[in-house]
């Protein structure tokens with residue numbers, strides 16, 4: 001046996017955060033398991049553990065490539081990093097000179113600890129046209145929670161650091177236990193269930209949690225705001241409000257009370273397809289058995305009423321006083337290193353940058369710091385695109401944006417596209433330059449989890465393959481060429497800089513691995529202290545938690561939450577519903593895939609080879625489909641095939657399609673992009689007025705048997 | 713001493729982590745899973761369908777042991793049923809005999825590598841040296857006997873000390889798996905079986921499995937559990953001020 005050492009690091013197989021022990025023998029990883037000393041207590045999920053199959057994966061990108069044939073023709077030539085960076089520098093400089101810095105877009109996938117670099121890079125060169133999936137995942141929560149807490153974060157207190165655990169939990173359009181953005185949170189959430197009295201699950205289909213919940217609300221997709229408003233109605237009319245909190249710390253209660261009058265449980269029952277009795281029961285459980293918390297899933301942010309749905313849920317927290325109380329929803333205080341966002345917010349968005357943000361005139365909440373993706377696509381299609389050069393890292397917009405066919409057309413009109421990735425996928429295939437990225441087992445970097453009470457270290461376990469670089473290095477090197485004053489001699493210096501507030505160097509932190517503010521160092525009830533405001537209060541214009549939002553009012557939005565039908569539904573478009581009678585939601589996730597990732601990881605693929613859609617046996621029968629059949633799912637935009645799974649646990653009349661799927665093994669340039677990806681079916685025409693989020697999880701479709709699984 | 717496991721059906725979230733951990737722990741060939749997730753009817757008064765994390769039951773009266781003509785499959789003193797790869801001749805009697813279908817015959821097609829015909833990864837090469845898989849023999853979950861043995865040799869307690877505890881138990885984010893000594897009435901497994909009416913799969917087969925299932929409910933506080941005591945106050949790690 002050769003030299004054997006155990007390296008402590010942090011997984012980001014999903015959003016990440018689980019502590020990892022990687023055993024290396026003679027330079028080879030021979031074992032991975034959870035780190036029992038980390039806050040995740042030694043647990044790891046199937047994605048994280050199977051990360052080992054990324055190392056030596058034969059499809060990894062090894063060298064920078066430049067396109068030699070037509071776009072998407074698949075002809076590539078290996079080039080040096082110097083040539084790649086020279087070309088990128090030149091293209092960007094030309095574009096800036098000709099069209100201004102806003103002509104450059106920087107895009108990313110899920111914000112997994114490299115978004116600090118994408119944002120800093122964009123801002124450092126003078127553009128705020130950052131394209132992120134945020135507007136359909138988490139940004140609306142951040143923005144609207146920010147109207148309560150200032151910094152935009154409210155998390156469920158699963159930790160009991162204030163002496164109490166949540167007594168009532170609502171898991172709303174969420175499967176934190178398996179599809180969590182942060183796997184780390186799943187561990188804490190599951191642990192907190194030991195202390196819960198009532199678990200309420202809001203989901204159109206049965207899950208591991210719903211089957212054991214106190215109350216399971218099998219809701220019609222897209223109607224969640226009506227449920228929340230009716231719950232507030234019940235809580236107010238039955239006198240179950242937290243009187244003291246409302247009187248002392250909230251603004252606009254009377255107006256909210258007036259607004260929710262129209263949302264009686266009976267009316268909401270009609271809208272949501274729930275029973276009025278169940279709505280009342282949920283309201284009572286949540287209001288009586290406090291403290292309580294609500295874990296919201298991003299499915300609610302893939303709907304064109306997302307802003308108001310979230311506002312309604314926030315008001316539900318407000319009227320029950322479930323803010324900042326131990327066991328409720330809390331904004332954790334970051335450790336002394338600060339928030340990692342400081343690394344980019346220290347470069348402010350200037351007025352000029354703001355003016356250049358695509359979609360900012362329309363989506364005043366969403367397109368304030370980042371561009372509105374669907375408007376970018378529309379502009380590219382219409383030939384009036386602000387964006388000319390697109391620097392894409394990680395995420396594949398071509399997959400996750402609504403209306404795939406339009407997105408494909410639009411991207412062709414870019415002047416220059418760079419894509420950074422570990423593998424050749426549909427987005428890389430249409431790029432002009434492709435850069436090879438390192439995997440988390442191959443990088444030194446700082447990880448920040450969503451709830452922000454700690455940072456963790458990614459420590460390099462093995463070297464990246466070929467000439468792959470870690471994202472931080474890629475941004476630092478491009479940054480140095482375009483905006484040298486904001487960038488660093490090398491990555492280590494850049495990491496040191498990010499840790500300096502905590503009086504640490506990267507070397508110190510790398511050994512420490514976790515730097516956290518937990519336990520009694522956390523501060524509850526901040527509004528009762530000088531934390532946000534001298535003499536107490538919330539960091540809002542009125543100093544109160546605004547049930548009636550003066551900020552939204554000033555922006556021209558409805559200051560009180562309301563319900564609106566999805567753009568397509570049996571109610572809003574009854575004519576269309578005659579041809580497309582089923583409700584389509586595209587939120588199906590599996591525990592072993594993360595969004596579009598990992599269908600090329602053999603161990604993970606072995607768990608489910610083909611994308612599956614769930615359908616109720618009765619509905620399937622009407623559509624002539626049997627379990628295991630390939631089925632067409634068709635919407636006015638197009639049709640795809642997925643494998644049908646007859647599932648009695650799903651609401652009849654609803655089709656739950658697997659999201660973001662493509663077939664890495666299928667030939668380029670599309671890699672099966674159009675075969676099963678539900679975004680072929682989604683529309684980018686009906687968007688949330690605040691955030692621009694399109695209806696992805698509440699549309700109409702029809703379903704019928706497909707003869708085979710062949711790609712058309 | 714008889715090692716056993718309890719699977720809490722209400723806690724299991726069907727995440728597949730136990731399968732992944734076992735693959736890594738034993739460098740399992742691509743086509744093999746020792747544990748599996750299967751949908752079955754639950755026990756209890758009002759049975760419903762649930763998903764079970766199943767693995768070899770390490771039966772006390774194991775049909776696989778009985779039928780093995782070469783003595784490759786044996787039941788150890790501590791209750792673990794093991795297969796000696798060197799003695800197994802691949803007759804597959806045990807595969808047929810196991811009423812729970814927990815045994816897999818490792819045929820060549822099940823050992824094509826992660827990326828057949830393309831590359832043998834460093835991890836696979838290391839596995840060839842570190843863990844034996846013999847094509848043409850039969851395999852199954854061994855309750856991580858290697859971990860138990862190495863741990864005990866160091867004075868550690870399986871089910872309590874991580875190093876001596878099965879890999880799937882350690883990784884389970886839901887803490888749905890509990891491991892320990894069934895012969896010790898004070899062990900956590902014995903307590904769970906006693907207090908939560910643990911049941912074995914198909915007791916009518918008369919194999920006396922060492923794996924038990926419980927199906928307590930979430931969100932309906934039932935009897936207090938040992939692990940219900942308030943968590944230890946975590947240390948605030950490295951926060952200055």
Ligand code: SF4
Pocket residue numbers: 723724725726727728729730731749765883884885886887888889
């Ligand atoms: S790891 Fe635990 S929760 Fe996940 S499937 Fe296995 S037993 Fe269930």
Ligand code: SF4
Pocket residue numbers: 767768769770771774775776777793809810811812813814815852919
């Ligand atoms: S479950 Fe099957 S393989 Fe395991 S001991 Fe029992 S009979 Fe043998």
Ligand code: SF4
Pocket residue numbers: 733734737746747767768852853854855856857878879880881
């Ligand atoms: S006990 Fe060990 S061998 Fe058995 S399934 Fe779990 S990890 Fe695999």
